[in-house]
Amino acid sequence: MPPNMNRVYQAVLRDTSAPISLRLRRTFGDWLVAKGLPAPEVGKPSQEFETDGARVRMDRRADCGRYVLEETHESGLIRTQVTYAESVPGMTGWVVVRVEETGETDAWQAPGFVQAYLRTARITDGAVHLTDSADAVDEDDVHRLVHLLSHRGRRVPVVVVSVVPHDPQGARARAGHLADAVAGVGVVVRFADLRAQDRFNEAMGSRLGVFGGGVRTYVASFEPATESYPDRHRPMGGPTIRKQGDRALALVAGGAVGETCRRPLPEDVQRTYRIVSRILAGKAQTGDIAGAVAPRPVPADSGPGERLRRWMLAMNGRSVPPPAPASEPAADPGGSAPDGDVHIATAVETEPALVTQSPQPGVPSFDVADLARTVAEVVARELRGELEAALDLAAASAGNGSENGEMLRRMRTLGAHVEGLRDLVAVRQGGDPLLAEAEDESDRLAGEIDRLRTEHALLQEEYAEAVAGARKLEERVRWLETRLAEAGQPAFGLSSGEPPFEPTSLMDALNLARETLVHVEIGDTDAEATKLDLAYPTLARAWASKSWDALRALDAFAQARSAGEFAGGFFDWCRSSARLTIPAGMVAMSESRTVTTNGKYSARRTFAVPEEVHPSGKVLMEAHIKIRKGGYPAPRIHFHDDSGGSTGKIWVGHVGDHLPNTHTN
Structure with missing residues (x-):
């Protein structure tokens, strides 16, 4: 994914009905035609066409394929990419749908072909049946809904729509609207009547229920009996929905879609996804997919949960029990599912791979x-x-x-x-x-491993960018040194003999900036910077170096502008030939309209400044520097430019993780 594109939708669809390609090509093609684009040619393995600012490429080779649609809008580019692989021994066929965007396009909803594709077969997320419409739950089905919510294999959020006694059709319409928006990445259910709703709330308890026309999104994983943070399962009250209408529903849908955007692909899909890309590029054979399916063997006593528990017991001076014997390998999580209808009664698969094993006898619990x-x-x-x-x-x-x-x-x-x-x-x-x-130690550590795999992939991309940038800089330095030598001048920087400052953490960079940078004032942001230093020690050094370069560039810019040597803004400064700059792509001088007009989000971006900068003693700092363009976390530096004002300085209000917006909430 290019660094300037954000992922706004990702669905992993398990499909046991072969062939996938015929149904997927038909529904994707119908979607293109509905958009006014030409219908794909049947039987052609590769085709590409462009019409009215939209570009389509469709590739197929043997048991896999990829479709890409790029559409240009006023606010940027939207790219929809569909990749699939047919079933092979040991792996259920899958389809990965991704939507990426530049700018603010509000594309946080399912592409239009997903609903039609879900109707072609029984399609799951590996455990939960994904439908194109909302399921109605009556009193007898409540226990099945509770089972669905607490199912250990569930990857997608479940959106529950409560009853509106005086407006039953309104609840039905809201559930249908949400089902269209979250198709492929969520399940939407609605209560058939008040009896079903009351029985559900009785099972959930007072803090986890939904009522009064409200909507609640239950994320994975979920265990009602032990849930200690109910607000993690985001509620939206009925009055808010009735007042804001589709805007409120868009926030609900965006939250559910965003929940799956941040999740890594399942391990078997991740392994075979790379093989599919190589096959379509002509660098691998179709038989390589089967070779990538077999899971890597892991000794039973070397799992991350067991290692952490044993390490903590030993460090606390307690006896460490001997490692547990190796267990039988689990079944493939993407295994075939039994046939059935789309009702909530059959929404949960009963695959043996998803059954939780009981703890080993004699092993102490995790305190x-x-x-x-x-x-x-x-x-x-x-x-x-x-x-x-x-x-x-x-x-x-x-x-x-x-x-x-x-x-x-x-x-x-x-x-x-x-x-x-x-x-x-x-x-x-x-x-x-x-x-x-x-x-639940094992689940938490498994999620952490998935997150680390995603971080590793992002780091590989960043490393490749850094290497490319370093090569360009080396060539530029050689050229400049050659010209200086020809002019009889010493090479820049070689006479000082002092190595450049290399901060080891964000706090290290902030402390030196406060001491040495005359035209930059840093506010009370130490706690936010420290959180990143402590939570991501391996990444903090790289972020600190980028932050130090950014603060020095701000200082150089403010010095030049306050002295009347430069007339533009900081973005213009970075696009100029000035020596102390950062890439202009890291700089954003404003926030989206959604953020600036929403008091909840704008308040988080308002920071203290002297009264000579603003009479209120605080100012909304929209301008920010992207220390990391994508991924999670994504550190930011928010600042206010008063270099042309009374103080002649840059005022930094925040150095820390990405502040909340509609995508992160």
Whole structure:
């Protein structure tokens, strides 16, 4: 995915009915025709055509294929990509549908062909039957709905629409609207009557129910009896829906679609997806798909959950039980599903791979509170020595200006990290929602592994970009050094003998910026920066370097503009030939209209400034720098440009993770 495109829809559709290609080509082709585009030619393995700003490419080779539609809109480009692979021994056939966009196109809904494709066969997410319409749940079906919500294999959110006694048709219409929007990435159900709704709420409890014409989205995974953070399953009240209408429903649908956008592909699909791409590029054979299906063997005693538990027990001075014997391999999660209708009564598959195994006898349970206390003790014990060593070094280096300043800066960075760790442990001991979800250790760690795989893929892309950029810079440096030598001048920077500053964390960069950058003022953002330093230690160094370069570029720009040497804005500065710049693609001088007009989002982007900058003492900082263009997390620097005003400075309000918007909420 190009770095300037955001993913706004991703569906993983398991299809056991062969062949996939005929049904998918027919429904995709009908969708193109409805858009006013030509119908695809039947039997042609590869074809490409372009009409009225839309470009279509369709490729098929043996048991796999890919369709791509690119449409140009006023606000940017929308790309719909459909990739499929037929069933092979050990793997159910699958279809991956992705929609990506540039700009703000509000494309957070299913492409128009998905509903028609779901009607062609029984299609699941691997465990849950995905339908093109909302299912009605009566009193007798409530227990099946509860089973659906708590099913361990469910990957998609379930949107439940409550009853409106005085407007039963309104609830039906809302459920139908939502079913169209989340087709392929969610299941929508509605209560047939108040008796069904009351019985459901009785089973859920007061904090997890839905009523009064409201809608609630139950994300995966979900266990009503142990759920400690009900708001994770996002409710929207009936009055809000009645007042805002389709706009409120769009937020509900966008939340459900966004939930699946951030999830990595299932492991078997991820492995075979790469093979399909190679086959379509002519770099692999169709038989390679079957070779990629077999799961990699993993010793029973080396799983991440078991390693973490044994490590924590050993560090806490407790006896460590011997490793459990190897278990039989689980069945393929994408296995074939039994036939059935689309009613909620058959919405859950009964595949053996998704049945939860009971814990090994004699193995202690995972004690979350004990873990928090142990982590706190270890952090305090280990970091106390580092703090004492830092104080000794600072005292010994008194009188040595540069070394003392560096040591004090490091102490401030370490102090911020210790403060962040203390807050983190305190919050988690008090019932942090993420830690509460970690009571099921194996599920949490499995999700973490999936997230790390996604992070690894993003890092590979970033590394490739960095290598390409480094090569260009090397060539430019050589050219400049050659010209300087021809002019009889020494090469720039070689005479100083000082290595460039390389921050090891965001706090390290912020502390040095406060000391050395005259035209940049950084506000109270240490807590946000520290969260990223502590949560992503392997990525924080790269983000710190980019942040340091960005702050230096802001300082150079403010110095030039306040002195009357430059008349444009920071984006123009980065597009100019000035020496201290960052890529202009990292800079956004405004937010979307949705963000600026929504008080909830704009308030999070309003930060303190002196009254000489604004009489209210605060200002909305729309301008921001994208330290990481895509993925999660996506650090940002939000700033206000007063370089041409009374202070002649840049005021930075936020250095931390991406602030909330309609896509993240």
